Amino acid sequence: EDQVTQSPEALRLQEGESSSLNCSYTVSGLRGLFWYRQDPGKGPEFLFTLYSAGEEKEKERLKATLTKKESFLHITAPKPEDSATYLCAAYRDGGSQGNLIFGKGTKLSVKP
Amino acid sequence: NAGVTQTPKFRVLKTGQSMTLLCAQDMNHEYMYWYRQDPGMGLRLIHYSVGEGTTAKGEVPDGYNVSRLKKKQNFLLGLESAAPSQTSVYFCASSLGTGRWDFDGYTFGSGTRLTVV
Numbered sequence A: 001e002d003q004v005t006q007s008p009e010a011l012r013l014q015e016g017e018s019s020s021l022n023c024s025y026t027v028s029g030l031r032g033l034f035w036y037r038q039d040p041g042k043g044p045e046f047l048f049t050l051y052s053a054g055e056e057k058e059k060e061r062l063k064a065t066l067t068k069k070e071s072f073l074h075i076t077a078p079k080p081e082d083s084a085t086y087l088c089a090a091y092r093d094g095g096s097q098g099n100l101i102f103g104k105g106t107k108l109s110v111k112p
Numbered sequence B: 001n002a003g004v005t006q007t008p009k010f011r012v013l014k015t016g017q018s019m020t021l022l023c024a025q026d027m028n029h030e031y032m033y034w035y036r037q038d039p040g041m042g043l044r045l046i047h048y049s050v051g052e053g054t055t056a057k058g059e060v061p062d063g064y065n066v067s068r069l070k071k072k073q074n075f076l077l078g079l080e081s082a083a084p085s086q087t088s089v090y091f092c093a094s095s096l097g098t099g100r101w102d103f104d105g106y107t108f109g110s111g112t113r114l115t116v117v
Helices: none
Strands: A003-007 A010-014 A019-026 A030-038 A045-050 A056-059 A062-066 A070-075 A084-092 A100-102 A106-111 B004-007 B010-013 B019-025 B031-038 B042-051 B054-057 B065-068 B074-079 B088-095 B112-116
Touching: A003 A084, A003 A100, A010 A019, A019 A030, A019 A084, A030 A070, A045 A056, A045 A062, A070 A084, A084 B042, A100 B042, B004 B088, B019 B031, B019 B088, B019 B112, B031 B074, B042 B065, B042 B074, B054 B065, B074 B088
Parallel strands: A010 A106, B010 B112
Antiparallel strands: A003 A019, A019 A070, A030 A045, A030 A084, A056 A062, A062 A070, A084 A100, A084 A106, B004 B019, B019 B074, B031 B042, B031 B088, B042 B054, B065 B074, B088 B112
16 A cells, blocks of 8 residues: 655754654655645645655755655754644555545754 | 635534535636545545546545535535544645646645534
8 A cells, every 4th residue: 555654753953953854655656746834723835846766856944855765854954933744745646545645744843 | 815715714513413614726726625634644535526526535535525516616525414533624725637747736725623522
């Protein structure tokens, strides 16, 4: 069965302390890998799409990378406003779960 | 620039009551989706629609019905007889057709928090 696993479940960082979030996937017919940010009480907000192994995308302090088995979201010198839950999702060809399979998320807390 | 709008934002139901959640999008997206999000379970697809008058089951469809209106930008989620197990946060999302080369993810609404007592 196709699945997406995120680790760690929760991550606490000090402001300025860089780190990475992991998203590993076993998905047949993968067409892309998405990263979303979700703030408390809100819906997920789109961050990045990665389509092929080796691809990288950046936005402010965030950089997403993709290999054939996993994706990383690197956070450089985080600030308290980066605190949120980060979701990854694998986009694949069809299936009962739908085209987009979500991981359970990593809850990031950045303390000043 | 509304994007995806969900109503209501909060609702408390008694077991056995019925209700309808409304989702409206103004981006002329073809595809629309209903998800539920529960602690420790992540986002799970309930039903989805690939166009006006078409719907399909997702991962957890039992206890829910949906309709995609002729005005295709509206997608309704119905609970005919609410149960405590349906207590959750419900998200609607929309997207371009997923077969398109410029597919760029889903746009989500802000959610409906439903409690069934």
